[in-house]
Amino acid sequence: MTPAEITRIIRADVRAGRSWIATFGAGDDVPRLDFLGPKGFRGGDGFFRADPPLLRLWPTCCAQDPLAELPLAANDALVTRLGQVEDRARLLVGEELPFLVALLVGLREGVLGVRPRVPIVGDAVKSTGVPDLDAWASCLALGDIQGTLLRAA
Numbered sequence: 001m002t003p004a005e006i007t008r009i010i011r012a013d014v015r016a017g018r019s020w021i022a023t024f025g026a027g028d029d030v031p032r033l034d035f036l037g038p039k040g041f042r043g044g045d046g047f048f049r050a051d052p053p054l055l056r057l058w059p060t061c062c063a064q065d066p067l068a069e070l071p072l073a074a075n076d077a078l079v080t081r082l083g084q085v086e087d088r089a090r091l092l093v094g095e096e097l098p099f100l101v102a103l104l105v106g107l108r109e110g111v112l113g114v115r116p117r118v119p120i121v122g123d124a125v126k127s128t129g130v131p132d133l134d135a136w137a138s139c140l141a142l143g144d145i146q147g148t149l150l151r152a153a
Helices: 003-016 077-114 133-138 142-152
Strands: 020-023 032-036 054-058 068-071
Touching: 003 032, 003 077, 020 077, 032 077, 054 077, 068 077
Parallel strands: none
Antiparallel strands: 020 032, 032 054, 054 068
């Protein structure tokens, strides 16, 4: 599978609330990435589920404690926190880094696609220059301008 195909599949599963497990390498003692969705595994009876969704990075399949555990929500910190998971996993996955990146991109797009982030406007808005009546008037709807002119006449 190509990274684009993996991303598409993961994005669809995350949007559907389905869980998945990805292992890196061959054998019993390899790193593992788990996504626990609210509906559990596809075709299962709710097994391996979490609400809110949860991402876990394990150093090996048989480890007792995860290296990273990340509750997933659509917020500003999600991209940064997924980047931290990628940094921790980078040394573990070796040559399978494109597979890891594809998984995390699909996960990010799936989570942010399910619950769109509401843009925050305020402190970032700046104005410069001098006030201009023409610029201000161009922002008004024509109906507002017509109503004002009719009241002023």
